[in-house]
Amino acid sequence: MRIETDPLAVQREALARRARGQRVGFVPTMGFLHDGHASLFDQARPDCDWLVASIYVNPLQFGPTEDLAQYPRDPDGDAARCAAHGVDLLFMPPLLYDADHSTQVRVDGLTDGLCGRDRPTHFQGVTTVVARLFGLVQPHIAVFGEKDYQQLAVIRRMVRDLAMPIDVRGGPLVRDHDGLALSSRNAYLSPDLRRRALSLHRALFAMQAACASGETDVSALLALGHGLIDSDGFDYLEIRDATDLRPLTAVTGPARAFTAARYGRTRLIDNVSLAAPTAEAG
Amino acid sequence: MRIETDPLAVQREALARRARGQRVGFVPTMGFLHDGHASLFDQARPDCDWLVASIYVNPLQFGPTEDLAQYPRDPDGDAARCAAHGVDLLFMPPLLYDADHSTQVRVDGLTDGLCGRDRPTHFQGVTTVVARLFGLVQPHIAVFGEKDYQQLAVIRRMVRDLAMPIDVRGGPLVRDHDGLALSSRNAYLSPDLRRRALSLHRALFAMQAACASGETDVSALLALGHGLIDSDGFDYLEIRDATDLRPLTAVTGPARAFTAARYGRTRLIDNVSLAAPTAEAG
Numbered sequence: 001m002r003i004e005t006d007p008l009a010v011q012r013e014a015l016a017r018r019a020r021g022q023r024v025g026f027v028p029t030m031g032f033l034h035d036g037h038a039s040l041f042d043q044a045r046p047d048c049d050w051l052v053a054s055i056y057v058n059p060l061q062f063g064p065t066e067d068l069a070q071y072p073r074d075p076d077g078d079a080a081r082c083a084a085h086g087v088d089l090l091f092m093p094p095l096l097y098d099a100d101h102s103t104q105v106r107v108d109g110l111t112d113g114l115c116g117r118d119r120p121t122h123f124q125g126v127t128t129v130v131a132r133l134f135g136l137v138q139p140h141i142a143v144f145g146e147k148d149y150q151q152l153a154v155i156r157r158m159v160r161d162l163a164m165p166i167d168v169r170g171g172p173l174v175r176d177h178d179g180l181a182l183s184s185r186n187a188y189l190s191p192d193l194r195r196r197a198l199s200l201h202r203a204l205f206a207m208q209a210a211c212a213s214g215e216t217d218v219s220a221l222l223a224l225g226h227g228l229i230d231s232d233g234f235d236y237l238e239i240r241d242a243t244d245l246r247p248l249t250a251v252t253g254p255a256r257a258f259t260a261a262r263y264g265r266t267r268l269i270d271n272v273s274l275a276a277p278t279a280e281a282g
Numbered sequence: 283m284r285i286e287t288d289p290l291a292v293q294r295e296a297l298a299r300r301a302r303g304q305r306v307g308f309v310p311t312m313g314f315l316h317d318g319h320a321s322l323f324d325q326a327r328p329d330c331d332w333l334v335a336s337i338y339v340n341p342l343q344f345g346p347t348e349d350l351a352q353y354p355r356d357p358d359g360d361a362a363r364c365a366a367h368g369v370d371l372l373f374m375p376p377l378l379y380d381a382d383h384s385t386q387v388r389v390d391g392l393t394d395g396l397c398g399r400d401r402p403t404h405f406q407g408v409t410t411v412v413a414r415l416f417g418l419v420q421p422h423i424a425v426f427g428e429k430d431y432q433q434l435a436v437i438r439r440m441v442r443d444l445a446m447p448i449d450v451r452g453g454p455l456v457r458d459h460d461g462l463a464l465s466s467r468n469a470y471l472s473p474d475l476r477r478r479a480l481s482l483h484r485a486l487f488a489m490q491a492a493c494a495s496g497e498t499d500v501s502a503l504l505a506l507g508h509g510l511i512d513s514d515g516f517d518y519l520e521i522r523d524a525t526d527l528r529p530l531t532a533v534t535g536p537a538r539a540f541t542a543a544r545y546g547r548t549r550l551i552d553n554v555s556l557a558a559p560t561a562e563a564g
Contacts, residue, residue: 007445015447019303100526102391103409103443108384127385135445161385163289163417165297244382 001083003090007136010052010091014138022049026139028130031055032072032184033081036174040143041085043171052137053082054091061125067265072187096132105131107154107161110245114150114258115269118235126151127158134164142166147173147181149256149271153245173271175201181270193263196230200259203228203237204272207257211274216251221274231261239274251276283365285372289418292334292373296420304331308421310412313337314354314466315363318456322425323367325453334419335364336373343407349547354469378414387413389436389443392527396432396540397551400517408433409440416446424448429455429463431538431553435527455553457483463552470548478512479545485510485519486554489539493556498533503556513543521556533558 004010014024025048027040033055044051055078062068075092082090104124110116111123134142144152152170159168174182179201180194189197203225210224218239225237240247242254255274260267286292296306307330309322315337326333337360344350357374364372386406392398393405416424426434434452441450456464461483462476471479485507492506500521507519522529524536537556542549 011445011447018300021301098442100391101443102389103440104388104390105444106386106388108386109382110384131444133445135447138447158385160380161383162387162413163293163415165293165417165420 001079001087001090003079003092005091005093007091007093007096010089011136011138013089014050014052014136017050018138018140023141024048024137024139025051026054026133026137026142027051027087028054028056028133028142028144030057030071030184031078032074032187033078034174034182034184036145036147036171036182038081038085039174040145040171041082041087043169044141044143045086047141050088051086052089052091052139053087054093054133054137056091056093056096056129056133058096058125058129060097060128061122063119063121066119067185067188072184091137096129104128105158105162107157110150110154110157113247114236114238114240114245115260116150118260118267123151123154127154130155131158131162134159134166139166141169143169143171145173146170146271147183147269149258150245153243179205181268183268185266185268188266189263193232193266197261197263197268199228199230200261200268200270201272204257204259204270207239208272208274211251211255211276214277216276218249218251221251221257225257225259229259229261232264233262235260235262235267242273283361283369283372285361285374287373287375289373289375289378292371293418293420295371296332296334296418299332300420300422305423306330306419306421307333308336308415308419308424309333309369310336310338310415310424310426312339312353312466313360314356314469315360316456316464316466318427318429318453318464320363320367321456322427322453323364323369325451326423326425327368329423330421332370333368334371334373334421335369336375336415336419338373338375338378338411338415340378340407340411342379342410343404345401345403348401349467349470354466373419378411386410387440387444389439392432392436392439395529396518396520396522396527397542398432400542400549405433405436409436412437413440413444416441416448421448423451425451425453427455428452428553429465429551431540432527435525461487463550465550467548467550471545475514475545475548479543479550481510481512482541482543482550482552483554486539486541486552489521490554490556493533493537493558496559498558500531500533503533503539507539507541511541511543514546515544517542517544517549524555 025044105127260269307326387409540553542551
């Protein structure tokens with residue numbers, strides 16, 4: 001595995017490989033990698049000739065009061081994990097933008113609710129950095145975790161709207177042994193906060209089970225979930241269409257339950273799929 | 283020459299040609315083509331294997347009170363002109379955006395003054411459509427006229443910031459026999475309005491000559507120009523740096539004079555390069 005810090009060197013190699021007929025795979029990350037990221041490398045690996053991972057803690061997607069300066073970092077551990085999961089090139093730019101960078105990419109609508117309400121500039125920062133990274137890495141395939149499900153939907157929309165010829169794939173959310181959704185931010189949690197944070201996925205799983213048993217009314221499902229979540233500050237619990245993220249009043253097709261809550265100063269998110277029983281099964 | 287209306291068919295062919303090692307050239311237009319557009323086709327032609335021109339009157343770049351519905355159209359004449367100037371594929375999509383298109387690309391700073399002041403949403407519409415067209419056409423080379431000099435600077439910035447691997451080239455402004463900058467909107471002008479509109483380029487040329495003779499003070503050059511322009515409504519006359527478009531107080535390096543003015547209901551723009559005499563020559 002090679003480590004590269006120069007953005008234009010990555011682009012030169014990507015274009016040369018594409019010209020030789022190679023397929024380029026890409027997994028962009030903010031580092032402090034865990035088994036969730038590794039599962040994305042594993043998912044991309046069989047379908048590409050050259051697998052690029054990037055690590056860049058993107059200032060544009062952090063709000064002024066968020067944890068940019070404290071975001072956890074482990075470059076040596078990250079490099080070892082990338083190498084062990086078949087990454088060919090690890091792109092770690094110290095700087096990614098020109099000093100007079102002035103272009104922003106924004107997706108409207110999909111970014112209004114859920115995490116977009118509490119983090120108003122977040123998704124514009126995500127789409128801008130991903131557009132630039134796509135330009136540099138020139139991927140045929142890019143894989144993003146379903147842990148950040150709204151982000152995945154927003155990136156799919158950007159790719160469709162700007163006609164980027166990229167196959168955007170979602171990787172299933174990976175949970176720790178105790179069920180907590182893997183996140184680099186879990187490193188911030190004390191044992192006690194972590195114990196209380198388990199209420200997040202337990203609430204989502206209870207809603208998933210209730211829905212599968214025939215409770216398709218969104219108000220009833222949300223009431224069930226609200227009764228189970230223990231947090232220090234609650235951002236949202238919502239049920240939305242799985243594709244366009246529109247709010248639902250009843251689960252009649254593919255849907256998703258989303259939650260975000262704070263534990264101490266750490267904000268955690270989680271989500272699960274919801275499906276009503278089919279007519280045959282019900 | 284082939285005419286194609288389906289955006290994704292254009293992208294499929296572009297990707298297939300790139301995979302075979304062909305170089306793709308692209309000139310996006312809004313149609314009603316004139317010799318200025320033809321000069322862009324001629325400029326791109328020798329440096330590409332496959333030359334694509336597009337005609338799309340992009341609603342996103344027109345303000346609510348502008349001439350979208352009246353914008354002149356001549357599809358048959360346009361096709362003949364493209365064929366005569368070596369265009370291989372003329373892309374004429376009836377619709378370019380999905381019904382739920384929700385992505386916008388915005389360049390800040392460069393779009394604040396000049397045409398950006400009078401047309402506040404114009405450049406966001408331009409960068410959004412050009413980003414989508416670049417995604418579809420996958421060009422190695424794209425040529426834009428220096429008639430829309432600010433647009434060219436904005437597109438260069440977008441391409442740099444989003445790391446699009448595209449060589450963006452400017453084509454020199456082409457003038458009619460009487461000196462008026464060629465524009466599809468010249469079709470709106472009565473003979474009398476046209477005669478008065480000639481004051482635009484005459485003022486710019488007078489400023490250019492004064493600068494070449496040693497008058498480098500911007501206020502003096504602007505006073506000269508203002509005294510020569512006859513219009514029904516004056517939008518701006520400015521001198522700016524030729525690359526980053528920052529306002530100047532003196533011409534010390536490559537600079538450009540820009541003007542926009544209205545004749546009847548028609549808004550015209552023009553620009554010329556300014557250069558002070560060199561130390562050797564002065």
